[in-house]
Amino acid sequence: MPKKKKTKFKLKKKKSNKVKKKEISKKKVTKENKKNQSVSASNQNEVLEIKKIKKQETQKRIYKVKEFVVYPKHGIGQIISVEKDTIAGIEISFYRIEITKDKLILTIPTNQQGNLRALSSINQINKAISILKGKAKVKRTMWSRRAQEYEQKINSGEIYQIAEVVRDLNKNTDMPVDQSYSERQLFEKAYDRLLGEVIAVLNINEDVGKVKLNKALGKKPEEISNPTPV
Numbered sequence: 001m002p003k004k005k006k007t008k009f010k011l012k013k014k015k016s017n018k019v020k021k022k023e024i025s026k027k028k029v030t031k032e033n034k035k036n037q038s039v040s041a042s043n044q045n046e047v048l049e050i051k052k053i054k055k056q057e058t059q060k061r062i063y064k065v066k067e068f069v070v071y072p073k074h075g076i077g078q079i080i081s082v083e084k085d086t087i088a089g090i091e092i093s094f095y096r097i098e099i100t101k102d103k104l105i106l107t108i109p110t111n112q113q114g115n116l117r118a119l120s121s122i123n124q125i126n127k128a129i130s131i132l133k134g135k136a137k138v139k140r141t142m143w144s145r146r147a148q149e150y151e152q153k154i155n156s157g158e159i160y161q162i163a164e165v166v167r168d169l170n171k172n173t174d175m176p177v178d179q180s181y182s183e184r185q186l187f188e189k190a191y192d193r194l195l196g197e198v199i200a201v202l203n204i205n206e207d208v209g210k211v212k213l214n215k216a217l218g219k220k221p222e223e224i225s226n227p228t229p230v
Helices: 002-059 122-132 143-156 159-169 181-202 206-217
Strands: 068-071 075-087 090-099 104-109
Touching (some): 068 090, 075 181, 122 159, 143 159, 143 181, 159 181, 159 206
Antiparallel strands (some): 075 090, 090 104
């Protein structure tokens, strides 16, 4: 009888060892899975960071002297020089930009690319002109709110948004004059911005540019004597 007890005890002991081994192996697997998950997560983070850096590098652009650019708050300008100066022991390069329409000279650091954009392409100009031919979309809200939205669109510097303002505030010459002073001001501001870029991109003079825009807006053509390209 005591011998049988010993054998039973041994069998039980062996079974418990197997269970322990299984538990240890399970713990190892879970630890390895956690490590793999943390490694893959860190790899994903690294990939995202690399993508962001690459995006920032592609957005940078070097503008040349005499090149036309768009400064959102003032419209078309021309770079007259690229200069350097030392401020607080740090050398800074900047563009000097002439805004002819407003008779301003702006100083923009070269590393602040978000404040400038290149001129639109010919295709973008054509699309902006096609927007003028569309039907006006006027919201039924208070004028003060609409005026604020129009102002934001103009100051965005985006040519399509500026074209939308011109289209929505346009009043044909055949229609009775029912435009307020503030509406007229916003219309002229947006119209001048759009006209300036059309002239610069298509390399035409102001009269030809006005004819092109007025035709798209459905206005009566103005009499022009011998319009010639710039």
